[in-house]
Amino acid sequence: xxxxxxxxxxxxxxxxxxxxxxxxxxxxxxxxxxxxxxxxxxxxxxxxxxxxxxxxxxxxxxxxxxxxxxxxxxxxxxxxxxxxxxxxxxxxxxxxxxxxxxxxxxxxxxxxxxxxxxxxxxxxxxxxxxxxxxxxxxxxxxxxxxxxxxxxxxxxxxxxxxxxxxxxxxxxxxxxxxxxxxxxxxxxxxxxxxxxxxxxxxxxxxxxxxxxxxxxxxxxxxxxxxxxxxxxxxxxxxxxxxxxxxxxxxxxxxxxxxxxxxxxxxxxxxxxxxxxxxxxxxxxxxxxxxxxxxxxxxxxxxxxxxxxxxxxxxxxxxxxxxxxxxxxxxxxxxxxxxxxxxxxxxxxxxxxxxxxxxxxxxxxxxxxx
Numbered sequence: 255x256x257x258x259x260x261x262x263x264x265x266x267x268x269x270x271x272x273x274x275x276x277x278x279x280x281x282x283x284x285x286x287x288x289x290x291x292x293x294x295x296x297x298x299x300x301x302x303x304x305x306x307x308x309x310x311x312x313x314x315x316x317x318x319x320x321x322x323x324x325x326x327x328x329x330x331x332x333x334x335x336x337x338x339x340x341x342x343x344x345x346x347x348x349x350x351x352x353x354x355x356x357x358x359x360x361x362x363x364x365x366x367x368x369x370x371x372x373x374x375x376x377x378x379x380x381x382x383x384x385x386x387x388x389x390x391x392x393x394x395x396x397x398x399x400x401x402x403x404x405x406x407x408x409x410x411x412x413x414x415x416x417x418x419x420x421x422x423x424x425x426x427x428x429x430x431x432x433x434x435x436x437x438x439x440x441x442x443x444x445x446x447x448x449x450x451x452x453x454x455x456x457x458x459x460x461x462x463x464x465x466x467x468x469x470x471x472x473x474x475x476x477x478x479x480x481x482x483x484x485x486x487x488x489x490x491x492x493x494x495x496x497x498x499x500x501x502x503x504x505x506x507x508x509x510x511x512x513x514x515x516x517x518x519x520x521x522x523x524x525x526x527x528x529x530x531x532x533x534x535x536x537x538x539x540x541x542x543x544x545x546x547x548x549x550x551x552x553x554x555x556x557x558x559x560x561x562x563x564x565x566x567x568x569x570x571x572x573x574x575x576x577x578x579x580x581x582x583x584x585x586x587x588x589x590x591x592x593x594x595x596x597x598x599x600x601x602x603x604x605x606x607x608x609x610x611x612x613x614x615x616x617x618x619x620x621x622x623x
Contacts, residue, residue: 266399268353280346290341298370358397359432359441364388377404377612393444406438408540413440447529465516478506502602508595517546522558553600
């Protein structure tokens with residue numbers, strides 16, 4: 255039995271549920287398929303055809319190879335032959351359809367149908383359980399379960415951020431529903447709608463404008479000093495990393511006053527939804543920060559798309575940044591100077607954020623620079 259599935263059931267499913275190898279020993283509604291990813295299990299979905307089809311209504315990969323694999327899974331599910339695909343295995347979770355799900359804040363009359371996505375292995379690994387109403391088959395809520403060593407901290411931080419945004423009446427994120435701080439579980443509103451395409455547009459800028467903090471300014475030089483202090487407070491550092499951080503921080507001397515804003519921290523195409531009312535909503539706020547330099551999320555979006563390797567990508571980024579800063583009253587935006595400082599600052603921030611979350615910077619940063 256896969257250890258990660260056992261951990262998921264222990265932490266995310268109701269008490270008194272139990273993994274069983276023989277799926278015939280449990281009723282059909284307690285039988286699940288384990289769909290593998292590149293580094294272990296990726297999905298845990300009900301074997302009931304009317305339920306496992308829900309996964310294809312609410313998720314779709316971005317890159318071409320993953321989309322092809324996804325369509326194969328979709329076809330196999332439609333024809334009831336998912337078990338014939340390589341790597342697919344089955345498991346029973348005894349009691350999962352008979353126990354209450356109150357530990358995840360479930361208050362509906364019927365039992366939920368859980369469809370679980372398991373994140374990439376690492377310190378921040380988490381499971382995301384989508385809870386559907388068994389009768390209406392509507393997606394009701396999203397539960398996050400910590401699996402990696404840093405996941406609990408990040409899940410609770412996101413929940414607090416969502417609560418603060420709720421208080422400030424900023425309809426830019428899911429509503430928080432429920433939290434179990436002892437176990438690091440959180441439940442939030444499920445955003446029903448569609449993911450937007452990869453193209454960055456003026457709508458993204460309008461969204462990020464809502465995160466600006468009125469009347470507050472800072473400089474890249476000042477914010478870089480704060481990042482270095484964060485780095486110095488870390489327990490895990492090596493000489494190569496110290497040299498790398500020093501090299502970045504020494505080049506950040508720009509003292510242009512620029513606005514500050516809340517930062518999503520992981521602003522990228524697959525974390526941005528358009529709800530059923532046409533409003534843009536960002537999900538996954540686990541790496542968010544209460545104050546950051548304006549434009550950090552814009553740069554991160556383009557870097558996640560990996561467009562920095564293409565000259566047209568950089569030019570597009572530069573144009574959006576100029577427009578964004580001009581909207582904020584900085585009319586003399588000097589692209590060559592300030593843009594270079596902002597790009598370097600993003601690299602410094604990203605490196606330190608990885609360190610704080612227990613990752614090896616040099617395994618991740620190479621495609622960012």
